[in-house]
Amino acid sequence: MGVEFRHQLERPTPAVLQVEPRRDGSHRILEEELVLPSGIANREYLDMYGNVCRRLVMPAGVSTIRYLGLIQVSSDLDPAAPDAQQLDVDDLPHDALIYTMPSRLIESDLLSNTAWRLFGNTAPGWRRVQAIVDWVHDNIEFAHGSSTSITSASQVYLESRGVCRDLAQLSVAFCRALNIPARYVFGYLPDVGVDDPFNLPMDFYAWFEVYLGDRWWTFDPRNNERRRCRVTIGRGRDAVDVAMITTFGSAPLTGFRVWAETMEASDRLDNVEESLP
Secondary structure, three states: OEEEEEEEEOOOEEEEEOOOOOOOOOOEEEEEEEEOOOOOOEEEEEOOOOOEEEEEEEOOEEEEEEEEEEEEOOOOEOOOOOOOOOOOHHHOOHHHHHHHOOOOOOOOOOOHHHHHHHHOOOOOOHHHHHHHHHHHHHHOEEOOOOOOOOOOHHHHHHHOEEOHHHHHHHHHHHHHHOOOOEEEEEEEOOOOOOOOOOOOOOOOEEEEEEEEOOEEEEEOOOOOOOOEOOEEEEEEOOHHHHOOEEEOOOOOEEEEEEEOOOOOOOOOHHHHHHHOO
């Protein structure tokens, strides 16, 4: 799996890159390679959420960045626990409290009355979260290209359309409005064991996690089903916290592609790179 960016820059531009799998995931990184323009240094760090980030300065002219990874993942479906209970706010872990609060793109305070009207009569816990996912999946049209990087959860609710990022952020907003800790997640999700009804080019994928019982659980409002082989890149309050590339200056994107495919156990990174178009 991997990603490639191509920019056309008028001047050197500082950037933060976030495309590498988290080091604490259930996956195992067998091999990986980051390809940068010749002579460009980078500095790795972990942000406040534990995501792997790199600082670099992209050079003027055409700048191409590529990340390649050979990742071992479990073939099990996302875990499920229909009896998982919602905790009282007083009983939540300290580090979960931030995920009950509004953020820039997830205005759970603005959607509080709506959330209680739609889901206030559902049983707290897993069933309430699943009711939120069902509603978002059924009522928000998945429409490629229907939003931008600054489209907020309240806008998605009003316009009733969006992409996987938007469906995830609206679901998080409803959860937080109901005092359920919820965080935005993005990463790689290959089409393993499923057919893609949208037949779209591969892209990064967004879902969300909620804290129920004593752990975080995965939910996916676009697919509304348990899936296999997720590889998490970033977690945060919303999509702003986990942007795949943040530039500090004008940086027109002229090329972008993502790939996530199953490979044989004997394959190595060289074979992966040779198979790319």
